[in-house]
Amino acid sequence: MFRRSLALVGAIALVFAAAATAATVRVRVEGKTRTIFGVTEPRLAADNVLQALERAAGAGEFYVHVTDSSFGRYVDQIGLFAPFGSSGWTYKVNGVSPPVGADQYTLHDGDRVLWYWATFSSAGGPPTLLLERSRKNCYRVYAQDDTGARRGAVGAVLHVGSSRTVRTQGATQAAVGCVGRHRGLLVRATLEGTVRSNALP
Numbered sequence: 001m002f003r004r005s006l007a008l009v010g011a012i013a014l015v016f017a018a019a020a021t022a023a024t025v026r027v028r029v030e031g032k033t034r035t036i037f038g039v040t041e042p043r044l045a046a047d048n049v050l051q052a053l054e055r056a057a058g059a060g061e062f063y064v065h066v067t068d069s070s071f072g073r074y075v076d077q078i079g080l081f082a083p084f085g086s087s088g089w090t091y092k093v094n095g096v097s098p099p100v101g102a103d104q105y106t107l108h109d110g111d112r113v114l115w116y117w118a119t120f121s122s123a124g125g126p127p128t129l130l131l132e133r134s135r136k137n138c139y140r141v142y143a144q145d146d147t148g149a150r151r152g153a154v155g156a157v158l159h160v161g162s163s164r165t166v167r168t169q170g171a172t173q174a175a176v177g178c179v180g181r182h183r184g185l186l187v188r189a190t191l192e193g194t195v196r197s198n199a200l201p
Helices: 002-021 049-060
Strands: 023-030 035-037 043-046 064-069 072-078 087-093 112-119 128-135 138-144 150-152 157-160 164-167 176-178 187-190
Touching (some): 049 064, 128 187
Parallel strands (some): 023 112
Antiparallel strands (some): 023 035, 023 043, 087 112, 157 164
16 A cells, blocks of 8 residues: 555656646647637647647647657647648747657747648748737738748738738838737738738737
């Protein structure tokens, strides 16, 4: 009985130790036609990118399917969409698309994890948009390639809440838009051929 109690205490301690070492990261999942989870990138605890997706699925109550193959584990469905042709699911951490499986990428506190539906070409996946505040009521939009390199998302549109849009300004390197007062409304950016941005108040 004493040994059994010690084993139970040890098992509980291991669970708590594992939870204590998990990184606190921000997670967002962008689907084919809409955001599936985390428009404002909520914080979750996870050790690796696959676990971050699984934790998001639990929090957001959406479907995820993982397949085991000779190349390792990979995500073959999120929500309603399974991969077909050159389209499927992929991820970025801090704007970069790593060359390793999601279960092999170790996360650190403060990392930003983005899972998204992508159609791939010889140049890689589509650019992902990143929204940053420029000054009060003004925002700057960047497009990031697979290496995380940024460029101004020229032509991007800012969406204020669900009904108002503002076009960004800038013909070469800049993509900035000022939306005026928008108390309580979130602002996002879209641009054809890219993945939707995060949202900011």
